[in-house]
Amino acid sequence: MPPEGGRSLADLLQLVVVTLVVVMALAVPVIHFDVQRRYLDGNLTTLSLLTAEQLMRQVIARNPELWAYEQGRIAGLLRDQVRGVAVRQVVSSEGGETVVEIGTPLPAPLSTHRQWLFDAGRPVGALETSASLRPLLRDSLLLALVLALIGGVGVALLCRYPLARLRRAERDIRYLAEHDPLTGLLNRHVVEALFERESARARRHHLQLSIVIFDIDHFKRVNDRHGHDCGDRVLRQLAGLVSRHVRASDYLVRWGGEEFLILSTHTDLAMARTLVEKLRRLVAAHDFGLAQSITISLGVCGCMPGDGLHACVGCADAAMYRAKRAGRNRWCEGDGVDSGAEGADA
Secondary structure, three states: OOOOOOOOHHHHHHHHHHHHHHHHHHHHHHHHHHHHHHHHHHHHHHHHHHHHHHHHHHHHOOOHHHHHHHHHHHHHHHHHHOOOOOEEEEEEOOOOOEEEEEOOOOOOOOHHHHHHHOOOOOOOOEEEEEEOOHHHHHHHHHHHHHHHHHHHHHHHHHHHOHHHHHHHHHHHHHHHHHEOOOOOOEEHHHHHHHHHHHHHHHHHHOOOEEEEEEEEOOHHHHHHHHOHHHHHHHHHHHHHHHHOOOOOOOEEEEEEOOEEEEEEOOOOHHHHHHHHHHHHHHHHHOOOOOOOOOOEEEEEEEEOOOOOHHHHHHHHHHHHHHHHHOOOOOEEEOOOOOOHHHHOOO
């Protein structure tokens, strides 16, 4: 598998859009509630002054019929001004006794209260204005729900169409950047990141890594005798054969030309020896559809904690060339240990 990367452009765009939707779904209803509450407070203040003046005028007039009419008109005015929000206004005497309550069907003020209110130099008791915020809160919550639904649909459509296309394009570009177009294997540009990640994991869990390098013996003869198309077919067949016989945790890489690299995780040298001998026998026994046989020479090197990629690759590469000098179709172990006799076929 390729090395793990950071967030893609599509992921960042999706995160930005989702964040905007969440902020709108939360901030807009809060702002709406605050603006409407301030509007309501201003209306109630205005109505308090208006109704206080009207109440003084109508109560002093001592006209019960006119008061009944005025009470209904003021209640209607309140409902219209605050757009359906429930409002209750109370005129109380100095002793706290209710004189007039607008919003409930109370009779006109009693004569004893009128006498108290009739004093032209005094205010009309204490005018209390209150309003229920529950309708306003309900509207704001409904607005939040509508915004969340619209934003959710928008995010879903964005992910379904433009972001999906962007993700496919990013996957295609990343695949082309990390894979060999001929064999479909990983290319050498991703090996360093893979090696760093697997080395860190091996150190953390006290595991071992091994690197195997191999190439096709006398591959130039294949191209010269059968053509480059045939040579490409051999490379693809070899890549498919080897990839079917390495573990899912191993990384098979086309290192360049007819040369391949295996980064074998959780693998000590004893396990790596078994692997390279198995691969050597598989390739030698496989029918590539040519008049000549196809064999490979391999070099294997165990990687110790702290070893760098280039040192390990150099060790395996040197071992592979020793195998070639020893007669090909064999493998050699790094660090100068020649195991060609163990892995050779006549």
